[in-house]
Amino acid sequence: MxxxxxxxxxxxxxxxxxxxxTIHLDADNQVDEARLHIVEFRGFERFIRGRLMWEVPVxxxxxxxxxxxxxxxAAAKAMDMIAxxxxxxxxxxxxxRLMHYGQVMQSHVLHFFHxxxxxxxxxxxxxxxxxxxxxxxxxxxxxxxxAILMRxxxxxxxxxxxxxxxxxxxxxxxxxxxxxxxxxxxxxxxxIDEMTEWAQDAVGLARDYxxxxxxxxxxxxxxxxxxxSLVRESDGALDLYHGNLRxxxxxxxxxxxxxxxxxxxxxxxxxxRSWSYMKFPFIRDxxxxxxxxxxxxLARMNTASFIDxxxxxAALKELKAVTCGTPNNSTLANHWARMIEVLHCVEKMRxxxxxxxxxxxxxxxxxxxxxxxxGVIEAPRGNLIHHYKVDEHDQxxxxxxxxxTTHNNEGMNRAVKDVAVKHLSGKEQIxxxxxxxxxxxxxxxxxxxxxxxxxxxxxxxxxxxxxxxxGLLDSRTQCV
Amino acid sequence: MSGTKKETGFTFTIDGxxxxxYAGQTVMxxxxxxxxxIPRLCDHEGLRHQGSCRVCTVKxxxxxxxxxxxxxxxxxxxxxxxxxxxKMRRDLVEMLFHEGNHLCPxxxxxxxxxxQAMAYRLDMTETTRFPYLEPCRALDASHPxxxxxxxxxxxCGRCIRASEDVDGKGVFGYVGRGIHRRVAxxxxxxxxxxxxxxxxxISSEVCPVGCIIRKRVGFVTPIGERExxxxxxxHEIEERRK
Numbered sequence: 001m002x003x004x005x006x007x008x009x010x011x012x013x014x015x016x017x018x019x020x021x022t023i024h025l026d027a028d029n030q031v032d033e034a035r036l037h038i039v040e041f042r043g044f045e046r047f048i049r050g051r052l053m054w055e056v057p058v059x060x061x062x063x064x065x066x067x068x069x070x071x072x073x074a075a076a077k078a079m080d081m082i083a084x085x086x087x088x089x090x091x092x093x094x095x096x097r098l099m100h101y102g103q104v105m106q107s108h109v110l111h112f113f114h115x116x117x118x119x120x121x122x123x124x125x126x127x128x129x130x131x132x133x134x135x136x137x138x139x140x141x142x143x144x145x146x147a148i149l150m151r152x153x154x155x156x157x158x159x160x161x162x163x164x165x166x167x168x169x170x171x172x173x174x175x176x177x178x179x180x181x182x183x184x185x186x187x188x189x190x191x192i193d194e195m196t197e198w199a200q201d202a203v204g205l206a207r208d209y210x211x212x213x214x215x216x217x218x219x220x221x222x223x224x225x226x227x228x229s230l231v232r233e234s235d236g237a238l239d240l241y242h243g244n245l246r247x248x249x250x251x252x253x254x255x256x257x258x259x260x261x262x263x264x265x266x267x268x269x270x271x272x273r274s275w276s277y278m279k280f281p282f283i284r285d286x287x288x289x290x291x292x293x294x295x296x297x298l299a300r301m302n303t304a305s306f307i308d309x310x311x312x313x314a315a316l317k318e319l320k321a322v323t324c325g326t327p328n329n330s331t332l333a334n335h336w337a338r339m340i341e342v343l344h345c346v347e348k349m350r351x352x353x354x355x356x357x358x359x360x361x362x363x364x365x366x367x368x369x370x371x372x373x374x375g376v377i378e379a380p381r382g383n384l385i386h387h388y389k390v391d392e393h394d395q396x397x398x399x400x401x402x403x404x405t406t407h408n409n410e411g412m413n414r415a416v417k418d419v420a421v422k423h424l425s426g427k428e429q430i431x432x433x434x435x436x437x438x439x440x441x442x443x444x445x446x447x448x449x450x451x452x453x454x455x456x457x458x459x460x461x462x463x464x465x466x467x468x469x470x471g472l473l474d475s476r477t478q479c480v
Numbered sequence: 481m482s483g484t485k486k487e488t489g490f491t492f493t494i495d496g497x498x499x500x501x502y503a504g505q506t507v508m509x510x511x512x513x514x515x516x517x518i519p520r521l522c523d524h525e526g527l528r529h530q531g532s533c534r535v536c537t538v539k540x541x542x543x544x545x546x547x548x549x550x551x552x553x554x555x556x557x558x559x560x561x562x563x564x565x566x567k568m569r570r571d572l573v574e575m576l577f578h579e580g581n582h583l584c585p586x587x588x589x590x591x592x593x594x595x596q597a598m599a600y601r602l603d604m605t606e607t608t609r610f611p612y613l614e615p616c617r618a619l620d621a622s623h624p625x626x627x628x629x630x631x632x633x634x635x636c637g638r639c640i641r642a643s644e645d646v647d648g649k650g651v652f653g654y655v656g657r658g659i660h661r662r663v664a665x666x667x668x669x670x671x672x673x674x675x676x677x678x679x680x681x682i683s684s685e686v687c688p689v690g691c692i693i694r695k696r697v698g699f700v701t702p703i704g705e706r707e708x709x710x711x712x713x714x715h716e717i718e719e720r721r722k
Binding site: 050051052054055057058059062162163164167168169170172173177178364393394395 | 585586588618619621622627693695696697698699700701702703704
């Protein structure tokens with residue numbers, strides 16, 4: 001019998017931000033505990049206090065370099081409320097929507113092709129030097145080309161609507177600061193057919209992987225949970241920019257529905273645990289033990305009644321058919337859901353690009369000032385809540401951010417433990433490939449740990465194996 | 481202030497370029513008219529010259545002088561765009577960044593900021609050599625229409641001169657000495673003064689950085705249409721020679 005051991009995966013790779021996993025093995029090499037720790041602290045909620053309200057959408061987007069548009073828009077929606085604007089001008093709303101669809105598209109494409117594809121193409125236990133985008137491009141050059149060009153398309157949409165591909169300034173309290181010139185519209189329309197075709201192929205790729213690996217997908221990091229997202233106010237359709245809150249149980253029972261997001265704090269409570277900088281939200285009425293929930297692409301496929309674009313809706317029906325219409329609890333099915341959303345975004349962008357409102361000049365609305373504002377959006381990784389209070393001098397006095405990865409904290413921890421138990425328990429030798437299984441489960445959520453703790457820099461993967469006395473048994477380091 | 485033009489002027493050279501000047505004109509005034517740009521921060525059209533930032537330092541007759549206050553002289557040979565002078569200017573600008581808290585990525589003046597634009601023009605791209613002083617300065621948002629973020633102040637004094645000489649008010653003034661000298665308001669806070677958003681001192685053209693803020697208009701100008709999205713600082717003067 002060996003001694004108890006602690007395995008540490010630090011940091012987790014091919015995710016955004018810094019995190020580590022600790023796995024405690026008992027004397028029989030059985031997994032005793034497994035946790036995803038978020039080890040960085042950033043403090044945006046505190047240092048935004050005192051800043052001026054119109055600076056907020058520009059400052060808080062610096063939380064992230066991958067999904068800054070989500071924070072930019074969620075903050076802008078909160079500032080709309082404070083500026084007393086309940087209805088944007090058509091041009092402002094449609095420009096913001098276009099920005100958001102470009103953002104979701106580029107972020108999902110980045111995740112699926114650049115971060116997750118090496119695992120899916122080469123296998124979870126493939127040699128570490130094989131698991132990167134360059135090997136994907138070498139093996140599947142056309143796939144790699146499309147990945148780069150699809151992301152470029154989304155990034156250029158962001159640039160056209162926000163002024164820059166990363167960290168722009170488009171959304172301002174009460175509206176937008178630009179419209180879309182005809183020549184830019186025509187540039188995007190010129191390749192929208194190609195983007196649609198490639199998005200359909202990407203859905204097919206993710207679907208085929210899911211169906212061809214039915215047994216793996218069914219068991220890998222999968223477990224029942226509640227799900228929450230915004231849905232469209234009128235009919236419960238998927239709406240990534242605006243709507244009301246809906247939550248379902250793992251069996252599809254409605255937990256709450258069409259609740260205005262300004263009441264989020266009546267529905268959700270955030271729990272704190274000593275070993276992580278990331279909080280653990282749960283549904284107040286159910287409690288922390290069973291009230292935790294998941295958000296993100298798969299959650300949205302579960303909660304949405306339908307999708308209002310035909311190609312994505314047909315793809316949704318295929319996904320829902322796998323579980324006969326009940327919520328899909330398979331963590332890896334997130335990839336399929338993610339590609340359905342890419343297709344949806346491309347369809348929505350086509351709709352918008354044909355809308356003359358994008359060339360409108362009525363950009364900013366005004367209203368009667370309020371002291372409090374809440375903005376909620378469906379970010380690429382899931383539901384995103386921004387909540388602010390502003391004093392009579394226009395200075396922020398309160399800020400609360402609940403980001404997608406925070407909503408998924410309990411889910412990711414459960415996925416880590418599930419995979420650790422299934423793939424590491426009882427093993428005398430722990431290989432790097434085995435540890436990658438744990439990371440694959442985390443990656444399926446496409447977590448943004450920077451956003452969630454509100455960190456930057458190199459992320460060398462360091463895995464250290466300790467005995468019960470804290471002695472280092474083995475150590476491996478791998479650069480991203 | 482611009483001198484009174486006479487029928488006939490005189491000539492001198494800046495970097496070998498012949499420039500016509502009139503009695504009473506400074507080197508900078510004559511250079512501006514001739515389409516030769518001399519970098520500057522504390523000087524601003526319509527305000528009296530101060531000569532304090534020294535970014536406009538040129539060599540005339542072998543001496544380093546402030547072009548904004550130095551009278552033009554017949555036959556003078558002025559050096560402006562030399563590696564030595566531009567390095568000195570870059571050092572000055574770099575130190576201005578270090579003395580305050582200049583967070584360009586989140587500043588609403590970004591793209592319209594003369595300090596930022598000057599850093600671009602002077603090619604301030606290398607890793608900084610000086611320690612940031614990181615002063616602790618509070619934001620004054622007490623006024624209903626104006627905010628003052630002195631984290632971004634470079635003590636150019638343009639607001640002081642505009643308020644005194646154009647608005648006739650004296651809302652702003654210097655306090656402290658040496659490295660501790662800074663711009664302050666004449667009162668407990670801005671709300672205590674008679675500042676109005678329509679004052680020349682409050683206009684976006686007077687404050688070269690993002691210190692004096694007109695409330696609720698930040699980021700209204702889209703990226704691509706801001707002042708220095710159109711070209712390097714000074715390009716509009718240099719275009720006069722083309």
